[in-house]
Amino acid sequence: MALALQTFPTVKDANAALKAAGTRYLGGGTLVVRAANEGDVSVSGLIRSTDPALSAIAVAGGKARIGASVTMAAIARHPDLGALAKAARAVGGPAIRNTATIGGNLFAPAPYGDFAVALLALDATVDTEDGELPIEAFLAKRDDSRAIVSSVRFTLPKADGFRFLKVSRVKPKGVSVLSIAAVLERAADGTVSSARIALGCMADRPMRAKAAERALKGKKLDQNGIAAALAAATEGTAPITDPIASAWYRAEVLPVHLGRLLLA
Amino acid sequence: MAKVPVQFTLNGSEKAEFVESGTTLLNALRDKIGDTSPKGGCHQGTCGACSVIIDGELRLSCLTLAETCNGAAITTTSGLAEGGVLHPLQRAFLDTFATQCGFCTPGMIMAAKVLLDHTPNPSRDEVVEALSGNICRCTGYEPIIQAVLTAARANSQNAA
Numbered sequence: 001m002a003l004a005l006q007t008f009p010t011v012k013d014a015n016a017a018l019k020a021a022g023t024r025y026l027g028g029g030t031l032v033v034r035a036a037n038e039g040d041v042s043v044s045g046l047i048r049s050t051d052p053a054l055s056a057i058a059v060a061g062g063k064a065r066i067g068a069s070v071t072m073a074a075i076a077r078h079p080d081l082g083a084l085a086k087a088a089r090a091v092g093g094p095a096i097r098n099t100a101t102i103g104g105n106l107f108a109p110a111p112y113g114d115f116a117v118a119l120l121a122l123d124a125t126v127d128t129e130d131g132e133l134p135i136e137a138f139l140a141k142r143d144d145s146r147a148i149v150s151s152v153r154f155t156l157p158k159a160d161g162f163r164f165l166k167v168s169r170v171k172p173k174g175v176s177v178l179s180i181a182a183v184l185e186r187a188a189d190g191t192v193s194s195a196r197i198a199l200g201c202m203a204d205r206p207m208r209a210k211a212a213e214r215a216l217k218g219k220k221l222d223q224n225g226i227a228a229a230l231a232a233a234t235e236g237t238a239p240i241t242d243p244i245a246s247a248w249y250r251a252e253v254l255p256v257h258l259g260r261l262l263l264a
Numbered sequence: 265m266a267k268v269p270v271q272f273t274l275n276g277s278e279k280a281e282f283v284e285s286g287t288t289l290l291n292a293l294r295d296k297i298g299d300t301s302p303k304g305g306c307h308q309g310t311c312g313a314c315s316v317i318i319d320g321e322l323r324l325s326c327l328t329l330a331e332t333c334n335g336a337a338i339t340t341t342s343g344l345a346e347g348g349v350l351h352p353l354q355r356a357f358l359d360t361f362a363t364q365c366g367f368c369t370p371g372m373i374m375a376a377k378v379l380l381d382h383t384p385n386p387s388r389d390e391v392v393e394a395l396s397g398n399i400c401r402c403t404g405y406e407p408i409i410q411a412v413l414t415a416a417r418a419n420s421q422n423a424a
Protein backbone atom coordinates (compact mmCIF):
# COMPACT_ATOMS: atom_id res chain seq x y z
CA MET A 1 0.00 0.00 0.00
CA ALA A 2 1.57 3.25 -1.11
CA LEU A 3 -0.21 5.85 0.93
CA ALA A 4 1.51 8.83 2.47
CA LEU A 5 -0.17 10.69 5.30
CA GLN A 6 0.56 14.36 5.90
CA THR A 7 -0.64 16.00 9.11
CA PHE A 8 -1.11 19.77 9.47
CA PRO A 9 -1.82 21.75 12.63
CA THR A 10 -4.14 24.19 10.84
CA VAL A 11 -7.06 23.60 8.48
CA LYS A 12 -5.71 26.31 6.18
CA ASP A 13 -2.41 24.50 5.59
CA ALA A 14 -4.15 21.17 5.16
CA ASN A 15 -6.50 22.75 2.64
CA ALA A 16 -3.56 24.06 0.63
CA ALA A 17 -1.95 20.60 0.62
CA LEU A 18 -5.22 19.09 -0.58
CA LYS A 19 -4.85 20.96 -3.88
CA ALA A 20 -2.21 18.42 -4.98
CA ALA A 21 -3.38 15.67 -7.35
CA GLY A 22 -4.08 12.24 -5.86
CA THR A 23 -4.72 13.57 -2.37
CA ARG A 24 -7.74 13.03 -0.18
CA TYR A 25 -8.74 14.36 3.21
CA LEU A 26 -8.66 11.84 6.05
CA GLY A 27 -11.45 12.23 8.60
CA GLY A 28 -11.92 9.24 10.86
CA GLY A 29 -10.90 7.07 7.92
CA THR A 30 -13.68 4.49 8.14
CA LEU A 31 -14.34 4.92 4.42
CA VAL A 32 -10.99 6.23 3.19
CA VAL A 33 -8.79 3.61 4.87
CA ARG A 34 -11.26 0.89 4.01
CA ALA A 35 -11.03 1.89 0.35
CA ALA A 36 -7.23 1.78 0.56
CA ASN A 37 -7.39 -1.67 2.19
CA GLU A 38 -9.61 -2.80 -0.66
CA GLY A 39 -7.01 -1.73 -3.20
CA ASP A 40 -8.23 1.73 -4.22
CA VAL A 41 -5.11 3.19 -5.82
CA SER A 42 -6.72 6.44 -6.94
CA VAL A 43 -5.48 8.03 -3.73
CA SER A 44 -1.78 8.24 -3.01
CA GLY A 45 -1.69 10.97 -0.37
CA LEU A 46 -3.87 11.47 2.67
CA ILE A 47 -4.12 14.86 4.32
CA ARG A 48 -5.44 15.55 7.79
CA SER A 49 -5.50 18.40 10.23
CA THR A 50 -5.23 18.21 14.00
CA ASP A 51 -6.66 21.75 14.42
CA PRO A 52 -8.46 21.65 17.82
CA ALA A 53 -11.34 23.71 16.36
CA LEU A 54 -12.25 20.67 14.26
CA SER A 55 -12.98 18.68 17.42
CA ALA A 56 -15.03 21.35 19.22
CA ILE A 57 -18.74 21.26 20.00
CA ALA A 58 -20.36 24.59 20.91
CA VAL A 59 -24.00 24.87 21.94
CA ALA A 60 -25.38 28.31 22.85
CA GLY A 61 -28.60 30.25 22.38
CA GLY A 62 -30.40 27.29 20.83
CA LYS A 63 -27.76 26.86 18.15
CA ALA A 64 -25.10 24.19 17.76
CA ARG A 65 -21.77 24.23 15.93
CA ILE A 66 -20.04 20.88 15.58
CA GLY A 67 -16.45 20.63 14.33
CA ALA A 68 -15.98 18.32 11.36
CA SER A 69 -13.73 15.89 13.28
CA VAL A 70 -16.29 15.32 16.04
CA THR A 71 -17.21 11.64 16.15
CA MET A 72 -20.64 10.06 16.28
CA ALA A 73 -19.81 8.78 19.79
CA ALA A 74 -19.00 12.32 20.99
CA ILE A 75 -22.31 13.61 19.60
CA ALA A 76 -24.27 10.71 21.12
CA ARG A 77 -22.94 11.41 24.62
CA HIS A 78 -23.04 15.23 24.54
CA PRO A 79 -25.56 16.47 27.13
CA ASP A 80 -26.84 19.33 24.94
CA LEU A 81 -27.25 17.26 21.78
CA GLY A 82 -29.74 14.76 23.18
CA ALA A 83 -32.14 15.33 20.29
CA LEU A 84 -29.51 14.02 17.88
CA ALA A 85 -28.26 11.10 19.98
CA LYS A 86 -30.52 8.61 18.24
CA ALA A 87 -29.23 9.59 14.80
CA ALA A 88 -25.60 9.48 15.96
CA ARG A 89 -26.13 6.06 17.55
CA ALA A 90 -27.59 4.81 14.27
CA VAL A 91 -24.16 4.90 12.64
CA GLY A 92 -22.30 1.56 12.74
CA GLY A 93 -21.23 -0.30 15.89
CA PRO A 94 -19.39 1.19 18.89
CA ALA A 95 -15.92 1.12 17.32
CA ILE A 96 -17.16 2.76 14.12
CA ARG A 97 -18.92 5.47 16.14
CA ASN A 98 -15.69 6.18 18.03
CA THR A 99 -14.01 6.88 14.68
CA ALA A 100 -16.65 8.07 12.20
CA THR A 101 -16.76 11.86 11.97
CA ILE A 102 -19.62 14.20 11.15
CA GLY A 103 -17.48 15.64 8.32
CA GLY A 104 -17.02 12.22 6.76
CA ASN A 105 -20.71 11.41 7.09
CA LEU A 106 -21.52 14.35 4.79
CA PHE A 107 -19.56 12.59 2.04
CA ALA A 108 -20.65 9.01 2.74
CA PRO A 109 -22.48 7.48 -0.24
CA ALA A 110 -25.75 5.57 0.32
CA PRO A 111 -26.42 3.23 2.12
CA TYR A 112 -24.30 5.36 4.48
CA GLY A 113 -24.84 8.94 5.55
CA ASP A 114 -27.53 8.39 8.19
CA PHE A 115 -26.36 11.38 10.22
CA ALA A 116 -26.27 13.59 7.14
CA VAL A 117 -29.96 12.73 6.67
CA ALA A 118 -30.61 14.21 10.12
CA LEU A 119 -28.56 17.30 9.24
CA LEU A 120 -30.50 17.77 6.01
CA ALA A 121 -33.82 17.75 7.89
CA LEU A 122 -32.32 20.28 10.32
CA ASP A 123 -31.38 22.56 7.40
CA ALA A 124 -27.78 22.70 8.64
CA THR A 125 -25.16 25.06 7.28
CA VAL A 126 -21.85 23.51 6.20
CA ASP A 127 -18.74 25.63 6.75
CA THR A 128 -15.90 24.89 4.35
CA GLU A 129 -12.61 26.58 3.65
CA ASP A 130 -14.31 28.07 0.56
CA GLY A 131 -17.19 29.57 2.56
CA GLU A 132 -20.52 28.39 3.92
CA LEU A 133 -23.27 26.53 2.10
CA PRO A 134 -26.76 25.33 3.02
CA ILE A 135 -26.49 21.54 3.37
CA GLU A 136 -28.76 20.88 0.41
CA ALA A 137 -26.48 22.82 -1.94
CA PHE A 138 -23.44 21.27 -0.31
CA LEU A 139 -24.69 17.72 -0.84
CA ALA A 140 -25.55 18.44 -4.48
CA LYS A 141 -21.98 19.61 -5.17
CA ARG A 142 -20.03 17.37 -2.83
CA ASP A 143 -18.42 15.24 -5.53
CA ASP A 144 -16.59 18.29 -6.88
CA SER A 145 -15.76 19.74 -3.48
CA ARG A 146 -12.05 19.97 -2.71
CA ALA A 147 -12.40 22.23 0.32
CA ILE A 148 -12.13 20.89 3.85
CA VAL A 149 -15.33 21.05 5.83
CA SER A 150 -14.51 22.73 9.13
CA SER A 151 -17.85 22.62 10.92
CA VAL A 152 -21.59 22.13 10.65
CA ARG A 153 -24.10 24.53 12.23
CA PHE A 154 -27.81 24.21 12.89
CA THR A 155 -30.61 25.44 15.11
CA LEU A 156 -31.39 22.88 17.78
CA PRO A 157 -34.86 21.44 17.22
CA LYS A 158 -37.56 21.97 19.82
CA ALA A 159 -38.23 19.02 22.07
CA ASP A 160 -40.35 16.51 20.11
CA GLY A 161 -39.95 18.65 16.96
CA PHE A 162 -37.28 16.33 15.55
CA ARG A 163 -37.89 12.73 14.61
CA PHE A 164 -35.46 10.15 13.26
CA LEU A 165 -35.83 6.57 12.17
CA LYS A 166 -33.41 4.08 10.66
CA VAL A 167 -34.55 0.77 9.26
CA SER A 168 -31.97 -2.02 9.17
CA ARG A 169 -32.17 -5.78 8.94
CA VAL A 170 -29.42 -6.62 11.43
CA LYS A 171 -30.22 -5.47 14.96
CA PRO A 172 -29.05 -3.53 16.88
CA LYS A 173 -26.65 -2.26 14.26
CA GLY A 174 -26.79 -2.74 10.54
CA VAL A 175 -26.60 -0.90 7.28
CA SER A 176 -29.69 1.12 6.37
CA VAL A 177 -32.55 -0.13 4.31
CA LEU A 178 -33.48 3.51 4.61
CA SER A 179 -33.42 6.33 7.12
CA ILE A 180 -35.82 9.23 7.61
CA ALA A 181 -35.46 12.45 9.58
CA ALA A 182 -38.16 15.05 10.02
CA VAL A 183 -38.42 18.48 11.58
CA LEU A 184 -42.09 19.26 12.15
CA GLU A 185 -43.64 22.43 13.49
CA ARG A 186 -47.25 22.52 14.49
CA ALA A 187 -49.77 25.31 14.96
CA ALA A 188 -51.84 25.66 18.13
CA ASP A 189 -54.65 23.57 16.57
CA GLY A 190 -52.22 20.69 16.00
CA THR A 191 -51.95 21.07 12.23
CA VAL A 192 -48.51 21.00 10.61
CA SER A 193 -47.28 24.52 9.91
CA SER A 194 -43.94 23.48 8.43
CA ALA A 195 -42.22 20.20 7.63
CA ARG A 196 -38.74 19.28 6.46
CA ILE A 197 -38.36 15.59 5.70
CA ALA A 198 -35.05 14.04 4.64
CA LEU A 199 -34.53 10.53 3.29
CA GLY A 200 -31.48 8.25 3.23
CA CYS A 201 -30.93 5.46 0.65
CA MET A 202 -33.69 6.87 -1.56
CA ALA A 203 -31.00 8.34 -3.85
CA ASP A 204 -27.20 8.16 -3.97
CA ARG A 205 -27.13 10.77 -1.20
CA PRO A 206 -29.58 12.23 1.34
CA MET A 207 -32.54 13.99 -0.31
CA ARG A 208 -35.63 15.96 0.71
CA ALA A 209 -39.12 14.49 0.35
CA LYS A 210 -40.49 17.80 -0.91
CA ALA A 211 -43.81 16.51 -2.25
CA ALA A 212 -44.54 14.85 1.09
CA GLU A 213 -43.55 18.03 2.93
CA ARG A 214 -46.04 20.07 0.85
CA ALA A 215 -48.78 17.49 1.32
CA LEU A 216 -48.40 17.66 5.12
CA LYS A 217 -48.87 21.42 5.38
CA GLY A 218 -52.05 22.32 7.24
CA LYS A 219 -52.80 18.67 8.00
CA LYS A 220 -53.17 16.91 11.31
CA LEU A 221 -50.76 14.10 12.17
CA ASP A 222 -53.37 11.34 12.03
CA GLN A 223 -54.15 8.56 9.52
CA ASN A 224 -56.27 10.83 7.29
CA GLY A 225 -54.02 13.84 7.63
CA ILE A 226 -50.86 12.05 6.52
CA ALA A 227 -52.42 9.98 3.71
CA ALA A 228 -51.54 12.45 0.93
CA ALA A 229 -47.97 12.81 2.24
CA LEU A 230 -47.49 9.02 2.22
CA ALA A 231 -48.87 8.80 -1.32
CA ALA A 232 -46.33 11.43 -2.41
CA ALA A 233 -43.40 10.04 -0.38
CA THR A 234 -41.53 8.41 -3.26
CA GLU A 235 -41.89 11.35 -5.66
CA GLY A 236 -38.48 12.24 -7.08
CA THR A 237 -36.70 9.32 -5.40
CA ALA A 238 -34.21 7.03 -7.13
CA PRO A 239 -33.46 4.45 -4.44
CA ILE A 240 -30.22 2.49 -4.47
CA THR A 241 -30.05 -1.27 -4.98
CA ASP A 242 -27.50 -3.09 -2.83
CA PRO A 243 -27.24 -6.42 -0.97
CA ILE A 244 -29.49 -5.04 1.79
CA ALA A 245 -32.47 -4.17 -0.42
CA SER A 246 -33.51 -3.49 -3.98
CA ALA A 247 -34.66 -0.09 -5.20
CA TRP A 248 -38.14 -1.59 -5.62
CA TYR A 249 -38.25 -2.78 -2.02
CA ARG A 250 -37.03 0.54 -0.65
CA ALA A 251 -39.73 2.40 -2.59
CA GLU A 252 -42.41 -0.03 -1.39
CA VAL A 253 -41.58 0.30 2.30
CA LEU A 254 -40.79 4.02 2.44
CA PRO A 255 -44.44 5.11 2.91
CA VAL A 256 -44.91 2.48 5.64
CA HIS A 257 -41.96 3.77 7.66
CA LEU A 258 -42.73 7.41 6.98
CA GLY A 259 -46.22 6.75 8.30
CA ARG A 260 -44.82 5.21 11.48
CA LEU A 261 -42.52 8.17 11.99
CA LEU A 262 -45.28 10.73 11.48
CA LEU A 263 -47.75 8.94 13.76
CA ALA A 264 -45.19 8.19 16.48
CA MET B 265 8.04 4.88 0.30
CA ALA B 266 9.37 6.95 3.17
CA LYS B 267 9.25 5.38 6.60
CA VAL B 268 7.79 7.27 9.50
CA PRO B 269 8.40 6.81 13.20
CA VAL B 270 5.56 5.63 15.41
CA GLN B 271 5.72 5.60 19.16
CA PHE B 272 3.06 4.50 21.61
CA THR B 273 2.56 2.40 24.70
CA LEU B 274 1.28 -1.09 24.06
CA ASN B 275 -0.14 -2.83 27.12
CA GLY B 276 1.93 -0.55 29.31
CA SER B 277 5.30 -0.86 27.59
CA GLU B 278 6.85 1.74 25.28
CA LYS B 279 7.09 0.80 21.61
CA ALA B 280 8.87 2.66 18.85
CA GLU B 281 9.03 1.49 15.24
CA PHE B 282 9.52 2.78 11.73
CA VAL B 283 6.66 1.92 9.42
CA GLU B 284 5.76 2.87 5.89
CA SER B 285 3.45 5.87 5.87
CA GLY B 286 -0.13 4.68 5.51
CA THR B 287 0.45 1.41 7.40
CA THR B 288 -2.57 0.38 9.42
CA LEU B 289 -2.21 -0.11 13.15
CA LEU B 290 -3.27 -3.73 12.62
CA ASN B 291 -0.35 -4.40 10.28
CA ALA B 292 2.07 -2.48 12.50
CA LEU B 293 1.06 -4.47 15.57
CA ARG B 294 1.10 -7.84 13.88
CA ASP B 295 3.98 -7.57 11.43
CA LYS B 296 6.29 -5.06 13.08
CA ILE B 297 5.72 -5.35 16.80
CA GLY B 298 4.75 -9.01 16.88
CA ASP B 299 1.48 -8.71 18.79
CA THR B 300 -0.76 -11.06 16.81
CA SER B 301 -3.72 -10.91 19.19
CA PRO B 302 -5.67 -8.47 16.97
CA LYS B 303 -6.85 -10.49 13.96
CA GLY B 304 -7.31 -9.31 10.40
CA GLY B 305 -10.68 -10.68 9.33
CA CYS B 306 -12.11 -8.29 6.77
CA HIS B 307 -9.92 -5.16 6.74
CA GLN B 308 -13.18 -3.32 6.07
CA GLY B 309 -14.40 -2.42 9.53
CA THR B 310 -17.16 -5.00 9.47
CA CYS B 311 -15.97 -7.97 11.55
CA GLY B 312 -14.42 -6.39 14.65
CA ALA B 313 -11.70 -9.07 14.93
CA CYS B 314 -9.03 -6.35 14.87
CA SER B 315 -10.58 -4.37 17.77
CA VAL B 316 -8.13 -2.74 20.16
CA ILE B 317 -8.51 -0.10 22.85
CA ILE B 318 -6.88 3.24 22.06
CA ASP B 319 -6.85 5.79 24.90
CA GLY B 320 -9.81 4.05 26.50
CA GLU B 321 -11.93 3.83 23.33
CA LEU B 322 -12.77 0.76 21.29
CA ARG B 323 -11.28 1.18 17.81
CA LEU B 324 -10.72 -0.93 14.74
CA SER B 325 -7.01 -1.29 14.12
CA CYS B 326 -7.59 -2.17 10.44
CA LEU B 327 -9.07 1.29 9.78
CA THR B 328 -6.62 3.22 11.96
CA LEU B 329 -3.31 4.41 10.55
CA ALA B 330 -0.41 3.58 12.87
CA GLU B 331 1.09 7.06 12.61
CA THR B 332 -2.13 8.63 13.98
CA CYS B 333 -1.50 6.72 17.23
CA ASN B 334 1.67 8.56 18.23
CA GLY B 335 1.62 9.10 21.98
CA ALA B 336 -1.43 6.90 22.49
CA ALA B 337 -1.97 4.16 25.05
CA ILE B 338 -3.02 0.98 23.27
CA THR B 339 -4.43 -2.14 24.88
CA THR B 340 -4.75 -5.49 23.14
CA THR B 341 -6.00 -8.81 24.40
CA SER B 342 -2.44 -10.13 24.72
CA GLY B 343 -1.90 -7.60 27.52
CA LEU B 344 -4.75 -8.74 29.73
CA ALA B 345 -3.37 -11.77 31.57
CA GLU B 346 -1.17 -10.92 34.53
CA GLY B 347 1.68 -13.25 35.41
CA GLY B 348 -0.03 -16.23 33.81
CA VAL B 349 -3.36 -15.49 35.51
CA LEU B 350 -6.11 -14.92 32.99
CA HIS B 351 -8.20 -11.75 33.05
CA PRO B 352 -11.76 -12.38 34.36
CA LEU B 353 -13.12 -11.93 30.84
CA GLN B 354 -10.71 -14.50 29.42
CA ARG B 355 -11.58 -16.89 32.24
CA ALA B 356 -15.30 -16.38 31.61
CA PHE B 357 -14.92 -16.95 27.84
CA LEU B 358 -13.28 -20.32 28.61
CA ASP B 359 -15.78 -21.29 31.29
CA THR B 360 -18.86 -20.55 29.19
CA PHE B 361 -17.45 -22.05 25.96
CA ALA B 362 -17.65 -18.63 24.34
CA THR B 363 -14.71 -19.41 22.09
CA GLN B 364 -14.69 -22.07 19.39
CA CYS B 365 -12.29 -21.36 16.52
CA GLY B 366 -11.19 -18.34 18.55
CA PHE B 367 -10.72 -15.95 15.67
CA CYS B 368 -13.27 -13.42 16.91
CA THR B 369 -12.33 -13.84 20.57
CA PRO B 370 -9.65 -11.14 21.03
CA GLY B 371 -11.92 -8.57 19.38
CA MET B 372 -14.92 -9.67 21.43
CA ILE B 373 -12.86 -9.41 24.61
CA MET B 374 -11.70 -5.91 23.74
CA ALA B 375 -15.28 -4.78 23.08
CA ALA B 376 -16.41 -6.41 26.33
CA LYS B 377 -13.54 -4.87 28.31
CA VAL B 378 -14.44 -1.32 27.23
CA LEU B 379 -18.04 -2.02 28.21
CA LEU B 380 -17.14 -3.34 31.68
CA ASP B 381 -14.62 -0.53 32.25
CA HIS B 382 -17.47 1.98 31.91
CA THR B 383 -20.45 -0.14 32.95
CA PRO B 384 -19.37 -2.78 35.50
CA ASN B 385 -22.89 -4.23 35.75
CA PRO B 386 -24.34 -4.11 32.25
CA SER B 387 -27.77 -5.34 31.23
CA ARG B 388 -28.05 -8.01 28.57
CA ASP B 389 -29.11 -5.36 26.06
CA GLU B 390 -26.05 -3.29 26.88
CA VAL B 391 -23.85 -6.33 26.25
CA VAL B 392 -25.53 -6.99 22.89
CA GLU B 393 -25.10 -3.33 21.92
CA ALA B 394 -21.44 -3.32 22.99
CA LEU B 395 -20.69 -6.40 20.89
CA SER B 396 -22.74 -5.26 17.90
CA GLY B 397 -19.71 -4.43 15.77
CA ASN B 398 -18.15 -7.88 16.26
CA ILE B 399 -19.01 -10.90 14.16
CA CYS B 400 -18.69 -14.52 15.32
CA ARG B 401 -19.21 -17.31 12.81
CA CYS B 402 -19.07 -20.14 15.35
CA THR B 403 -20.80 -19.67 18.66
CA GLY B 404 -24.16 -18.16 17.80
CA TYR B 405 -23.30 -15.29 20.20
CA GLU B 406 -25.29 -16.58 23.18
CA PRO B 407 -22.24 -18.06 25.03
CA ILE B 408 -20.34 -14.81 24.38
CA ILE B 409 -23.11 -12.73 25.92
CA GLN B 410 -23.17 -15.14 28.87
CA ALA B 411 -19.38 -14.85 29.23
CA VAL B 412 -19.53 -11.08 29.49
CA LEU B 413 -22.37 -11.20 32.01
CA THR B 414 -20.47 -13.85 34.00
CA ALA B 415 -17.30 -11.74 34.04
CA ALA B 416 -19.35 -8.73 35.16
CA ARG B 417 -20.79 -10.75 38.05
CA ALA B 418 -17.33 -11.99 39.02
CA ASN B 419 -16.04 -8.42 38.99
CA SER B 420 -18.78 -7.08 41.20
CA GLN B 421 -18.32 -10.02 43.63
CA ASN B 422 -14.62 -9.21 43.87
CA ALA B 423 -15.39 -5.55 44.43
CA ALA B 424 -17.92 -6.34 47.17
Ligand SMILES: Cc1cc2nc3c(=O)[nH]c(=O)nc-3n(C[C@H](O)[C@H](O)[C@H](O)COP(=O)(O)OP(=O)(O)OC[C@H]3O[C@@H](n4cnc5c(N)ncnc54)[C@H](O)[C@@H]3O)c2cc1C
Pocket residue numbers: 024025026027028029030031032033034068069090091092093096099100101102103104105106107108111112113114115147148149150174175176308309310
Ligand atom coordinates in the same frame (compact mmCIF):
# COMPACT_ATOMS: atom_id res chain seq x y z
C1 LIG C 1 -18.48 -1.34 9.17
C2 LIG C 1 -19.01 0.00 8.80
C3 LIG C 1 -20.30 0.34 9.15
C4 LIG C 1 -20.80 1.59 8.83
N1 LIG C 1 -22.08 1.88 9.19
C5 LIG C 1 -22.59 3.11 8.89
C6 LIG C 1 -23.92 3.44 9.24
O1 LIG C 1 -24.64 2.64 9.82
N2 LIG C 1 -24.37 4.68 8.93
C7 LIG C 1 -23.59 5.59 8.28
O2 LIG C 1 -24.04 6.72 8.04
N3 LIG C 1 -22.34 5.31 7.92
C8 LIG C 1 -21.82 4.08 8.21
N4 LIG C 1 -20.54 3.77 7.82
C9 LIG C 1 -19.80 4.71 6.99
C10 LIG C 1 -18.89 5.67 7.73
O3 LIG C 1 -18.30 5.08 8.85
C11 LIG C 1 -19.60 6.95 8.20
O4 LIG C 1 -20.37 7.48 7.15
C12 LIG C 1 -18.63 7.99 8.72
O5 LIG C 1 -19.34 9.09 9.29
C13 LIG C 1 -17.62 8.51 7.71
O6 LIG C 1 -16.77 9.39 8.41
P1 LIG C 1 -15.17 9.22 8.46
O7 LIG C 1 -14.69 10.32 9.31
O8 LIG C 1 -14.76 7.87 8.84
O9 LIG C 1 -14.85 9.46 6.93
P2 LIG C 1 -13.50 9.25 6.12
O10 LIG C 1 -13.39 7.84 5.73
O11 LIG C 1 -12.37 9.86 6.83
O12 LIG C 1 -13.86 10.15 4.86
C14 LIG C 1 -14.95 9.87 3.98
C15 LIG C 1 -14.93 10.89 2.84
O13 LIG C 1 -15.19 12.19 3.32
C16 LIG C 1 -14.11 13.07 3.07
N5 LIG C 1 -13.98 13.90 4.26
C17 LIG C 1 -13.99 13.47 5.56
N6 LIG C 1 -13.92 14.52 6.40
C18 LIG C 1 -13.85 15.63 5.62
C19 LIG C 1 -13.75 17.04 5.90
N7 LIG C 1 -13.72 17.51 7.16
N8 LIG C 1 -13.68 17.88 4.86
C20 LIG C 1 -13.72 17.43 3.58
N9 LIG C 1 -13.81 16.12 3.26
C21 LIG C 1 -13.88 15.23 4.26
C22 LIG C 1 -12.93 12.17 2.82
O14 LIG C 1 -11.96 12.78 2.00
C23 LIG C 1 -13.58 10.99 2.15
O15 LIG C 1 -13.78 11.25 0.79
C24 LIG C 1 -19.99 2.52 8.14
C25 LIG C 1 -18.69 2.19 7.81
C26 LIG C 1 -18.18 0.95 8.14
C27 LIG C 1 -16.77 0.62 7.77
Ligand code: FES
Pocket residue numbers: 303304305306307308309310311312313314315324325326327
Ligand atom coordinates in the same frame (compact mmCIF):
# COMPACT_ATOMS: atom_id res chain seq x y z
S1 FES D 1 -10.33 -6.70 10.30
FE1 FES D 1 -10.87 -4.81 11.19
S2 FES D 1 -13.01 -4.98 11.35
FE2 FES D 1 -12.52 -6.81 10.29
Ligand code: FES
Pocket residue numbers: 362363364365366367368369399400401402403
Ligand atom coordinates in the same frame (compact mmCIF):
# COMPACT_ATOMS: atom_id res chain seq x y z
S1 FES E 1 -15.32 -18.46 17.82
FE1 FES E 1 -15.04 -18.71 15.69
S2 FES E 1 -15.62 -16.76 14.94
FE2 FES E 1 -16.17 -16.63 16.99
